[in-house]
Amino acid sequence: MFTLVKIVFALLSAFLVYRAISRQCNKYLAFVVVALWLRFTLSAFHNVTYDPLFAGFSINALASIGIAFAGLLLLPRKVIALRSLLWLYIFLACIVVSGIVNMRTMGLINVMVKWTVFLVIAGALFMAIRKTGKDLALRKVLVAFFLPVSLQIMSVLLGEVKATEADGSASYIGGYNHEAAFSMIIASFTLVVGLLSSKAIRYRAALFALGCVLVVLANYRTSILAILPMTAMFAFSLIEAKVANKHKPVFYVLSLFGIGLAFLALSYTMQDRFGDIFVFLSSWQDLIKAPEYYSEAEKDIFSARVYIWSLYIHAYLLADPINQIFGMGPEAWNGVFKKYAHNTYVSYLYEYGVVGLLAFLTAVGSFLIQAFKTKDRKFAWLLFSSMIGFLIMNLATMPLWNIEGLLLYALLIGVTISPVNGVRKTALKTSGVSTNLARN
Template sequence: MFEAIKLLVGVVSLIMVYRTITGNCNKYLAFAICAIWLRYFLSAFHTITYPSLVAGFSINALGSIGVAGLGLLLVPTAVFTLKKLFPFYILFTAIAVSGFVNMQIPGTINVLVKWCYFLVLAGALFLSIRSQGQNETFKKLLVAFTMPVSLQILSILFGQAKAAESDGSTSYIGGYNHEAAFSMIIVSFIFVVGLIERGTIRFRTSLFTLAVFLLVLVNYRTAILTILPIAAVFYFTLVEQRLKPSQKAPILTVVTMLFVMVFFALSFTMQERFADVGVMLSNLDLIVKAPRYFSEAEQDIMSARVYIWSQYIDAYANADILNQIFGFGPDSWKQRFTLYAHNTFVSYLYEYGFLGLVSFLLVCILMTLQPMGLKDKKLAKILVLSFLGFLTMNLATMPLWNIEGLIFFSIFCSLVFGASGKRTNEARKQGVILNAN
């Protein structure tokens, strides 16, 4: 029955997407909306779209390849030459070199296609923000989330729950396959809603609050940790905007105390889900401990994540110098381990080696520093805290391994690149790109 509901919701959301992109919508935003909607639509029918179909590629994979290819044709080449993208090209080069050295050709193609998907989506959204502004772009982008958000609400109403793979607890994910990927959809939704200006859409605060509540029901703790800074900034700013200067100090102090109380209340009600986080933080030496020395109790910490990390780190530490420099190659973990690393940094160290990890750290550092140079200090604060939350998520799972995580990253990067800043030569170049299209 729920499959029929999925199809019905998918058709309704497609109609909404069509009405949005045929209105006052530039072609780059229309492409981004359609690309994101297509991914969420296909992923909803995972029993059909996940298995291999042609030459080892699934329908989902073919959809991603099609979006990446179309995006390369649509987005002007000049966008891909922006200096802000240079750190990403260093990372892509490290991935390609690692794949060539280890002859992991299929894995290399798979990973680079995902990053190409990210690149064209970020480029399209960047051009839309430069053309129609952040507010108009994000308001229209909301339509792409109609299907997954509606399906999650319906799954709650119909009791369509999934047992979380880590501990068997209940997750409401709208009939999608896995709570890790679905949590990134809701995180992206929260991020987009939170960055739409007040008064642009009706019930903005209610919609944001609903999205946070839905993320809690996804029951994926790393995603919950990711949106804590986003939610704190949103509500804090919401209260601050309504106050006179003389009222700010006392009232914001009370609000801060309320936030702290809510945080501790949530921590208490979800203490079983977060208890392992405290255990891990008090035993950080376990990360570099050889896996053969783990006790049975230690192997279960954080749903076995710490034990998994130690296996990858131990394999890297005992590798030859060539593998330590270049790694074992993209997707090489499948040949040695049954589970992926559940940590982006550990995974990149193992797959792409020292050069790959340093390249990724360079991307992370620059994406943290770039928002700080924005004239809009409120936006700068939101972006920095949001990215720090996203990095926190990468410490316990791998959102960048999924297209859903790359969609969030593309939205974030497009805003960092497209937000108003100083009128430099780079900014004038961006203007030339828009005028030419």
């Protein structure tokens, strides 16, 4: 029954995407929209697209490779060579070195394909925003989210629910395979809506609220935590715009109390899902120990994440000095541990060593600084809080291991490195808008 719903909405979404890219859409923006839509559509039919099809590659994997190569052919070399991406390339160089040192050829190829997808999406969005402006580009990007958002709403209406693997609680994920990857798609939708200007789209506040509700219904804790900073900043900026200047000092004080009360209310209403987080925060010093010293009760804390982190860190500390510097190699955890680390920073320490982790932290730090330096201060805070939320997500899962998570971060970075306040003069001429965009 729900498969039929998927097919109907997939066809409808294809039509909407076609309309979106055929009107006022340059080739770079069209590439971003189609790439996102293709990934979301293929993932919706995971029963078919996840199985190996050719040479061990699934349809999803082949699509990712196709997106990566198509993007490299599309983008000008000057985009790939942007100075703002320097530290990211240094991090990628660390991955290559780790792969060569440890002779992890297949792991290196898999990881580099994923990061190439990230680079081409971020680069194409950079070019799209440069030509059309931020708001037009992000409005077009929203069309790609029609399918997952619609399917999740339909899953609620039709009672299509999945019990989460960790605790059996209900997750509405629109018939997708796993709540982790799906929640990243919905978080991306929510953040894109939040980054649009208030006058760029109708019902912006309602769409943002819908996105927040859908993230909660997806019921993946780390994604819920990831959107909290953006949600707080979005609500703050929305209300602040309506407050007179003379009342703003009082408003700022009340806002702090309001955010605190909202956090306590959320903690209370969702204590069954977030109780382990408070247990971890209150006793983290007692949990820093070798994995063999964990009791059965301690192994269950935070869905066993703390215990998993201990396994990785302990293995890293017992490794040879060369491995501590350069890591065990890309995806070296596979075949050694039953589960991936559920923490990007812990995983990168194990896979790429201290050098790779420091390069990664420097890269994400440089993007944070770029976001904060955006000239439009309200937008800068929204973008900065979005990126903080994404980095929080990485503390308890690995969005950069999933294509969906990489797409989320690519959208944030594409906006961050773009001239969000500027549009090419040729695109501003009323009489030449359609002509100039059509040529691209």
